[in-house]
Amino acid sequence: MHSFEYKGGVLHCEGVNLDELVNETGSPVYVYSKATILDHYRRLSAGMSELDCLICYATKANSNLAILNLLAKEGSGFDIVSGGELYRVEKAGGDPGKCTFAGVGKTREEIEMALDAGILSFNAESEAEVEFINQVAGEKGVIAPIALRVNPNVDAKTHKYISTGKSENKFGIDFSIIREAYERASKLPHIKVQGLQMHIGSQLTSIGPFEEAVKKVVPLVEELKERYGIEFFSIGGGMGIVYTDSLASGVGQWWDKKEEKPLTIEEYASTLVPLLKPLDLKIILEPGRFMVGNAGIMITEVLYEKRGSAKTFKIVDAGMNDLIRPALYEGHHDIVPVKEPSSFATEPVDIVGPVCESGDFFAQNRELPEIQAGDRIAILSAGAYGFVMASNYNTRRFPPEVLVDGEKSHIIRPRQSYEDLVSAEVIPD
Numbered sequence: 001m002h003s004f005e006y007k008g009g010v011l012h013c014e015g016v017n018l019d020e021l022v023n024e025t026g027s028p029v030y031v032y033s034k035a036t037i038l039d040h041y042r043r044l045s046a047g048m049s050e051l052d053c054l055i056c057y058a059t060k061a062n063s064n065l066a067i068l069n070l071l072a073k074e075g076s077g078f079d080i081v082s083g084g085e086l087y088r089v090e091k092a093g094g095d096p097g098k099c100t101f102a103g104v105g106k107t108r109e110e111i112e113m114a115l116d117a118g119i120l121s122f123n124a125e126s127e128a129e130v131e132f133i134n135q136v137a138g139e140k141g142v143i144a145p146i147a148l149r150v151n152p153n154v155d156a157k158t159h160k161y162i163s164t165g166k167s168e169n170k171f172g173i174d175f176s177i178i179r180e181a182y183e184r185a186s187k188l189p190h191i192k193v194q195g196l197q198m199h200i201g202s203q204l205t206s207i208g209p210f211e212e213a214v215k216k217v218v219p220l221v222e223e224l225k226e227r228y229g230i231e232f233f234s235i236g237g238g239m240g241i242v243y244t245d246s247l248a249s250g251v252g253q254w255w256d257k258k259e260e261k262p263l264t265i266e267e268y269a270s271t272l273v274p275l276l277k278p279l280d281l282k283i284i285l286e287p288g289r290f291m292v293g294n295a296g297i298m299i300t301e302v303l304y305e306k307r308g309s310a311k312t313f314k315i316v317d318a319g320m321n322d323l324i325r326p327a328l329y330e331g332h333h334d335i336v337p338v339k340e341p342s343s344f345a346t347e348p349v350d351i352v353g354p355v356c357e358s359g360d361f362f363a364q365n366r367e368l369p370e371i372q373a374g375d376r377i378a379i380l381s382a383g384a385y386g387f388v389m390a391s392n393y394n395t396r397r398f399p400p401e402v403l404v405d406g407e408k409s410h411i412i413r414p415r416q417s418y419e420d421l422v423s424a425e426v427i428p429d
């Protein structure tokens with residue numbers, strides 16, 4: 001579900017009028033719906049309830065403390081990829097004992113931090129990493145819980161930058177050598193082999209690749225359970241969301257909608273639960289985008305219109321530094337005016353930002369209703385990999401983030417100040 005809809009001709013998030021909100025916060029601004037995030041968490045949890053299942057939210061998708069706190073209070077665990085994310089999770093009240101630590105390049109400092117915090121598991125991505133974790137744990141006189149990440153060599157059929165489960169990707173340990181890797185890891189004195197992990201990619205819109213990967217890996221998990229007594233199998237994240245009919249609830253019918261079929265929890269659960277249940281192990285999921293993607297939007301204001309011989313550009317006050325997905329992955333985000341258009345007429349436009357790069361666009365040749373300078377537009381499905389991938393490029397300030405809860409809105413991060421931008425910098429004498 002999502003909670004963005006027109007009411008009385010103005011886009012709302014839950015009970016909050018977004019035009020009025022932007023009058024207060026200024027533009028651009030990220031807005032998240034608490035109800036949507038909770039709905040996604042609870043429905044996924046319920047869908048998997050036949051299993052002993054732990055959801056470890058992929059912190060990287062949206063790591064604002066308020067969002068992490070929301071999920072921590074629901075009992076969620078967290079999948080982290082850095083010391084910084086562990087720091088955030090702890091600050092937000094998350095339980096380190098429910099944290100898995102992914103990533104191909106964990107540093108000594110991060111490993112020490114995670115050992116001190118008592119995380120659930122290091123999801124190790126190479127044998128060299130396992131040996132290093134063993135060494136660091138040995139120096140501390142502790143035992144490190146680990147899972148190995150297997151690369152099952154399954155095509156996730158997603159964008160090449162977010163596909164991770166093929167042999168040519170840098171992630172995980174090759175399926176063909178994973179048994180030997182377990183054997184060696186199990187002999188290390190400061191390592192306890194606790195589980196097996198995999199993650200084949202992100203924004204998967206069909207169940208096929210998940211099913212193929214789980215079917216391929218389940219026999220291995222059975223073997224590892226038997227041989228080393230592993231306790232969990234993490235099937236990673238990757239559940240895709242719909243980016244093209246985000247306001248499908250009868251409003252915003254003016255644009256050319258592609259019929260994108262969402263991968264539903266029902267389909268995910270009904271296919272995977274029967275394959276996983278016989279293992280009788282803890283099953284970990286690491287959803288990121290699914291949890292927060294459709295729960296957030298970015299609102300930006302149109303500054304200027306420029307009509308060229310080839311194109312019409314609408315220049316907005318947000319840039320690729322605020323939301324990089326279109327530039328980096330040619331990611332599609334639906335765009336709707338904050339004030340519901342009175343006419344169904346559309347024209348093809350490019351929505352571009354102020355950054356000095358040709359890649360600085362949010363839409364190209366997109367049929368949109370008439371929008372003029374001063375109008376506000378909402379870039380939808382921006383809750384995941386939106387703000388977290390923002391940068392200060394062009395010395396532009398981070399936009400604020402707002403969490404809506406019913407009729408109330410909370411600024412969960414104010415707009416950065418110019419002082420913030422330079423406060424850590426030093427001019428030597």
Ligand code: LLP
Pocket residue numbers: 058061079102103162199201202203236237238239286287288289290325329384385
């Ligand atoms: N687990 C691991 C080990 C991961 O690497 C990732 C995402 C996830 C879980 C969560 O995947 P999700 O459920 O969100 O698909 N910035 C890109 C996506 C990068 C995903 C990286 N890894 C984008 O904007 O599309």
